[in-house]
Amino acid sequence: MRLRRAIPLLVFAVMLFIPAFAFAYNEGGSVTSSLTACTACHGVTAGSPTTGTVDVSRTGPHANYTTTSSKCGVCHSVHQASSANLLPAATASAACATCHDGTGGNGVYGVLAARGLTVAAAHRVDKTNVVPGGDAANGGPATVSFSGPGGTLSCDDCHSPHGSSVVTAFTSDRLRTASYETTWNAGVRPFTSSALLKQRPGVYTGTPITEYGSNWCGACHQGRVNHSMGSAFNHPVESTATAATPYIYRNVPVLSGSATSSVLTLGAMGRTNGGYLMLQAPAEPSSQRHPPICQQCHGDVRYVGKVADDGQSARPATFTVTTPNGTTSTDNPRFQVFPHESTSPRFKVESNDDLCLNCHTTMSLP
Amino acid sequence: MSDEEIMAGEGSEQAAVEGGALGPQPSKRGFYLTARQAFGILAGALVVLLVALIVWLLFFMGGSSLVTRGGGTRAGIKPVFTIDGPGTGDKPRFDRPMSAAFGTDGRIYVSDTGNNRICVFDSRGKFLFEFGSFGVAKPLPGAKNTWVLGKLNYPIGIRVDSQDGTVYVADFHNDQVQAFTSDGKALRAFPDAHKKVGKGSSGADGQGIAVTAVAVRAGKVYATDQYQTFEFDTNGKLLKQWGKPGTAPGDLDHPNGVAVSDGGTVYVSDSNHARLIAYGKDGKVKWTYGTLPNAQGSQESSAPLQLPRGATVTSDGRIIVADAFGFELVSLSQEGKLNARYGERGTEPGQFNFPNDVDASGDRLVVADKENGRVQVLQLVGR
Numbered sequence: 001m002r003l004r005r006a007i008p009l010l011v012f013a014v015m016l017f018i019p020a021f022a023f024a025y026n027e028g029g030s031v032t033s034s035l036t037a038c039t040a041c042h043g044v045t046a047g048s049p050t051t052g053t054v055d056v057s058r059t060g061p062h063a064n065y066t067t068t069s070s071k072c073g074v075c076h077s078v079h080q081a082s083s084a085n086l087l088p089a090a091t092a093s094a095a096c097a098t099c100h101d102g103t104g105g106n107g108v109y110g111v112l113a114a115r116g117l118t119v120a121a122a123h124r125v126d127k128t129n130v131v132p133g134g135d136a137a138n139g140g141p142a143t144v145s146f147s148g149p150g151g152t153l154s155c156d157d158c159h160s161p162h163g164s165s166v167v168t169a170f171t172s173d174r175l176r177t178a179s180y181e182t183t184w185n186a187g188v189r190p191f192t193s194s195a196l197l198k199q200r201p202g203v204y205t206g207t208p209i210t211e212y213g214s215n216w217c218g219a220c221h222q223g224r225v226n227h228s229m230g231s232a233f234n235h236p237v238e239s240t241a242t243a244a245t246p247y248i249y250r251n252v253p254v255l256s257g258s259a260t261s262s263v264l265t266l267g268a269m270g271r272t273n274g275g276y277l278m279l280q281a282p283a284e285p286s287s288q289r290h291p292p293i294c295q296q297c298h299g300d301v302r303y304v305g306k307v308a309d310d311g312q313s314a315r316p317a318t319f320t321v322t323t324p325n326g327t328t329s330t331d332n333p334r335f336q337v338f339p340h341e342s343t344s345p346r347f348k349v350e351s352n353d354d355l356c357l358n359c360h361t362t363m364s365l366p
Numbered sequence: 367m368s369d370e371e372i373m374a375g376e377g378s379e380q381a382a383v384e385g386g387a388l389g390p391q392p393s394k395r396g397f398y399l400t401a402r403q404a405f406g407i408l409a410g411a412l413v414v415l416l417v418a419l420i421v422w423l424l425f426f427m428g429g430s431s432l433v434t435r436g437g438g439t440r441a442g443i444k445p446v447f448t449i450d451g452p453g454t455g456d457k458p459r460f461d462r463p464m465s466a467a468f469g470t471d472g473r474i475y476v477s478d479t480g481n482n483r484i485c486v487f488d489s490r491g492k493f494l495f496e497f498g499s500f501g502v503a504k505p506l507p508g509a510k511n512t513w514v515l516g517k518l519n520y521p522i523g524i525r526v527d528s529q530d531g532t533v534y535v536a537d538f539h540n541d542q543v544q545a546f547t548s549d550g551k552a553l554r555a556f557p558d559a560h561k562k563v564g565k566g567s568s569g570a571d572g573q574g575i576a577v578t579a580v581a582v583r584a585g586k587v588y589a590t591d592q593y594q595t596f597e598f599d600t601n602g603k604l605l606k607q608w609g610k611p612g613t614a615p616g617d618l619d620h621p622n623g624v625a626v627s628d629g630g631t632v633y634v635s636d637s638n639h640a641r642l643i644a645y646g647k648d649g650k651v652k653w654t655y656g657t658l659p660n661a662q663g664s665q666e667s668s669a670p671l672q673l674p675r676g677a678t679v680t681s682d683g684r685i686i687v688a689d690a691f692g693f694e695l696v697s698l699s700q701e702g703k704l705n706a707r708y709g710e711r712g713t714e715p716g717q718f719n720f721p722n723d724v725d726a727s728g729d730r731l732v733v734a735d736k737e738n739g740r741v742q743v744l745q746l747v748g749r
C-alpha cells in the first residue's frame with residue numbers, strides 16, 4: 001500500500017509541527033485621629049467613648065477571644081487556605097501586611113522606601129535566618145531556624161498575633177500613643193501597649209521574658225548581652241545578668257522636660273528623649289550605676305539632646321511626634337517603626353561620636 | 367428528472383444486482399493516493415489545524431498564560447475568567463492587586479499595587495500593555511526625588527472615566543491622583559502633593575492627600591484619604607471636601623472605596639467603621655449601611671459589613687461593595703437596603719481571599735482578589 005509507505009513521512013511531518021505548538025504557547029495630615037476613632041474598636045475602661053480611657057487590652061482581631069466573638073475567621077481559613085497555618089497569604093508576614101500596609105492604619109515595613117530613603121537596618125522578615133550577635137559563645141552571627149519560609153525570620157517570631165503570653169505593656173513613641181496622652185487623656189492613664197511582643201521571641205525557649213528591655217533583645221542576640229565572652233567583649237548592657245531588677249524600657253532613669261537639668265526620675269523611655277542621656281554619678285537615682293539597656297542606643301533615629309561636658313547635667317531634645325511614621329521632617333524621633341526598619345545602620349539612635357557622647361562626656365574620658 | 371434519467375438509474379440498479387449475482391469481484395472503483403498525495407493532504411490538514419490553534423491561542427487564551435477561564439457557579443458567583451498577571455516580563459504575576467476597573471472599550475485596568483504599575487488587558491483577559499513604575503514624589507531629607515509624571519508609589523484605587531476613557535489612579539504614597547490616557551500616557555497629577563488641600567489633608571507633612579480610592583462621574587473626580595472624601599473637577603480643581611475623624615454619622619476612618627451614582631449620590635466605604643455611607647450632593651448623609659465595630663474589636667460574623675473596601679454602582683443602580691473581611695460582594699439598593707450577598711472565601715475561581723475592590727460593566731464585574739493575587743471577571747447569578 002502506498003499509503004503505508006506514506007506513514008513515516010506523515011509522522012515526520014507531525015514531529016516537525018510539535019515544537020511549533022510548544023513554542024507558540026508561552027508557559028511562562030492635618031487631619032488627625034480622634035479618641036472616638038480609638039474607642040470605636042477598643043472600647044473604654046472608664047468614661048465615655050469621647051472622653052474616657054481606651055481599653056488597650058482589646059486589640060482588634062488579635063486578642064480577647066470569647067464564645068461570642070468571631071475573630072478567628074478574619075485571618076484563618078479552615079479549608080483551602082493559602083498557607084499551612086491557614087492564613088490568607090503564603091507567609092505569616094505577608095498575612096500581616098494584608099492589613100498593616102498603611103491603608104487601614106499606619107504601615108510598618110516600606111515606610112522609608114516610600115519616601116525615597118535607604119533602609120540601612122532592618123529585621124528582614126521572610127529573608128534572613130542569620131542573627132547578628134546570635135552566638136552566645138563568641139558574639140558572632142548565628143544561623144537559626146525561625147518560623148518563616150526556609151527558616152527565615154517572620155513577624156510572628158517576635159509578635160503573637162493572638163496576644164498570647166506577651167510582655168507587660170509599655171509606653172511607645174508612636175503617634176497614637178502621643179496623641180492620646182497629649183490630646184485626650186493627659187494625666188489620666190498612660191497609653192501602653194505590649195505591641196504583642198512575645199515573652200519567648202524567636203527560637204528562645206528559656207524563662208519567659210515578661211518585660212521589654214535588654215533581655216528581650218538578647219533572646220535572639222545572645223552574644224550581645226554579656227560584657228565578656230573570654231576573647232571577645234561587648235559594651236556592658238543592663239540585663240538580668242547585671243542586676244537583680246534591671247532597668248527595662250518602661251523603667252529607666254529619664255531626664256524630664258527640655259530644659260537643662262540634673263534631675264533624673266525613673267520612668268518610661270517612650271514619648272521622651274530624656275531616657276537617652278546618661279549623667280555621671282551621683283545624678284542617677286539609684287545608688288548603683290547601671291549600664292544602658294539596648295534601647296538606649298538602638299531605636300528610632302532622633303536627636304536626643306546634649307550632656308554637659310562635665311556629665312553632671314543635660315538638656316534633652318524636645319520630643320515631637322506629629323505625623324504617622326515620622327514623615328514630618330521636624331519630628332523627633334523619626335518614623336516610629338523601630339525595630340522594623342531604620343535609616344541608621346544597626347538601628348543606632350544617633351550617628352558617629354554623637355551617640356557615644358550621650359554618656360561618655362569629654363571630661364569623663366581617661 | 368426526465369424519463370431517460372429515470373431509466374438510466376433503474377439500469378444502474380439492475381447492473382448492480384447482476385454484478386452481485388456474479389459473486390465477489392475485485393473492485394476497480396475508489397480512491398488511490400500516492401504517498402506524495404497523502405502527505406500533501408495531511409500536511410495541509412495539519413497546517414489548517416496549526417493555524418486554527420494559533421488563532422485560538424491568540425484570541426481565546428490571550429497573550430497571557432496566566433488566565434484561567436470558567437469555573438463552576440458557587441455562592442451566586444459565576445466566574446468568567448481570572449487573571450493572575452500579564453504572564454510576561456520580569457514580573458509575570460501580580461503582587462497584591464488592590465483595585466481593578468473596566469475601561470470604555472471593555473479593557474480591564476489592574477492596579478498592581480506591590481509592583482507599582484498598572485496592567486491593561488482586553489475584554490477577554492489578553493494582556494495588552496502596562497504602564498507606571500516606582501517613583502518617589504515626596505522624598506524626605508536625604509532622599510532623591512525620583513518622580514516624574516506617570517511614576518507611581520503604591521497605587522491603589524483605579525477608575526476609568528466612561529466619557530473619555532481617562533484612567534485615574536490613587537497614587538497613595540505620592541499623596542496625589544494621577545490621570546492617564548486609555549493607552550497609559552500620563553496626563554496630569556493632582557492635587558499638588560506639596561500643598562495643603564482645602565481645609566486639611568493627610569499626606570506627608572500634611573500636604574497632598576494619601577489617596578486610597580477614586581471614582582469619576584459626570585466630569586468630577588472623587589477621592590478618599592484617611593478621614594475625608596474630596597471632590598475635584600477632572601483638571602484637579604478642588605470643589606468640595608467632607609468627612610472627619612469620629613464615629614458620628616458621616617465621620618470616616620480610613621475609607622477605602624468610593625462610588626457615585628448617576629444621580630450624584632456619593633457612596634463611601636467607611637472601612638474601619640464597617641459601614642457604607644451615602645452622601646447627597648451637598649455632602650450630607652442620606653443613609654448608612656452597617657454597624658460600628660463593637661468594643662470587642664469588631665468582626666462579628668453577623669455584622670452587615672465587616673471591612674468594606676472598594677465599591678461600584680452598576681448600570682441598573684445597585685451598589686456593590688467588596689467586603690474584605692466578609693470575603694464576599696454585598697449588593698445594596700440605592701436606598702441602602704440589602705439586596706443580596708455573593709461569594710465565599712477560597713482560592714478557586716469565583717471565591718475570594720480579601721477582595722479589595724469591585725467595578726462593574728454591563729452584567730460583568732471585575733474584582734481585585736488581593737490575597738489570591740489575581741483579578742476575577744465574573745457575573746452575579748441566582749440571588
